[in-house]
Amino acid sequence: MALSVNSMTGYARTQGQDDAVTWIWEVKSVNGRGLEMRARLPAGYDHLDLPVRDAVQKRFKRGNLSISLNIDRVRKDAPLAVNEAVLAQYVAVARRWHEKAPDLGLPRIDGLLALKGVLEVGEEDVPPEVEERRSKALLEGFRQTLEAMAAMRAAEGRRLAEVLGGHLTEINALVERAESLGSFDPLTIKERLRLQITALLDAVPALSEERLAQEAALLAAKADVREELDRLKAHLAAAREMLAAGEAVGRKLDFLCQEFNREANTLCSKANDIELTRIGLALKAIIEQFREQVQNIE
Numbered sequence: 514m515a516l517s518v519n520s521m522t523g524y525a526r527t528q529g530q531d532d533a534v535t536w537i538w539e540v541k542s543v544n545g546r547g548l549e550m551r552a553r554l555p556a557g558y559d560h561l562d563l564p565v566r567d568a569v570q571k572r573f574k575r576g577n578l579s580i581s582l583n584i585d586r587v588r589k590d591a592p593l594a595v596n597e598a599v600l601a602q603y604v605a606v607a608r609r610w611h612e613k614a615p616d617l618g619l620p621r622i623d624g625l626l627a628l629k630g631v632l633e634v635g636e637e638d639v640p641p642e643v644e645e646r647r648s649k650a651l652l653e654g655f656r657q658t659l660e661a662m663a664a665m666r667a668a669e670g671r672r673l674a675e676v677l678g679g680h681l682t683e684i685n686a687l688v689e690r691a692e693s694l695g696s697f698d699p700l701t702i703k704e705r706l707r708l709q710i711t712a713l714l715d716a717v718p719a720l721s722e723e724r725l726a727q728e729a730a731l732l733a734a735k736a737d738v739r740e741e742l743d744r745l746k747a748h749l750a751a752a753r754e755m756l757a758a759g760e761a762v763g764r765k766l767d768f769l770c771q772e773f774n775r776e777a778n779t780l781c782s783k784a785n786d787i788e789l790t791r792i793g794l795a796l797k798a799i800i801e802q803f804r805e806q807v808q809n810i811e
Contacts, residue, residue: 517759520669521576525662545577574761680803763810770804
């Protein structure tokens with residue numbers, strides 16, 4: 514049976530440009546309980562926030578996504594503007610110090626213009642039709658970025674599916690080993706009880722066969738792990754079906770891990786010999802490994 518799941522971990526980067534600007538989209542995804550996203554957009558592009566979030570929600574079910582858009586101008590001859598408020602502050606400071614120390618002289622205009630924050634790149638007027646066309650191109654680029662990240666998450670998911678499939682095979686082998694043991698067979702329990710009573714109460718008249726059978730029945734009921742083994746096999750079948758479904762099954766598998774662990778705990782508590790105890794502990798270990806990998810699944 515082919516296994517198909519998606520990881521929640523991924524990264525993608527795409528770039529594009531028009532006549533005036535170039536852009537780079539970056540999206541990073543890590544594990545998350547649900548679907549969360551943080552978008553960092555340049556000033557003037559806040560209107561993209563809603564369609565960006567909508568595109569993510571349509572493409573993914575779980576994961577913690579960090580989204581960033583970087584814009585750079587193609588033309589380097591954009592008009593410059595003087596920040597007069599900042600320049601006035603520099604001039605005022607220069608005059609105060611010139612009054613305190615006349616020998617220092619007054620600053621030259623070229624020196625003032627070179628100070629940080631005085632000269633700014635002016636915003637060009639963008640016609641509405643150009644802005645609309647650019648927004649469409651940016652959103653198309655973002656969708657391509659999401660598809661690239663989805664491909665990476667799918668590739669990582671295939672690797673995870675192989676690991677999880679191996680874990681399920683190990684669990685199945687341990688269940689079969691437990692089923693092959695005769696330690697929870699009623700006749701075996703009855704004989705063990707007879708030997709224990711003979712060894713401990715050799716000075717007391719032997720119990721009747723009827724009483725011995727009653728005690729053996731009670732002990733057998735407590736030690737019978739066939740129900741737990743049957744449920745483990747049912748959980749194995751359910752896990753394989755989920756992994757083959759090709760859907761976002763991370764939450765369901767996480768819940769199934771709890772059921773796996775519950776049966777393994779009960780098996781350990783009922784174990785009446787060393788070998789069954791070892792099998793129960795091995796089951797708990799591999800189930801925990803399975804659960805850790807499930808945390809990475811969408």
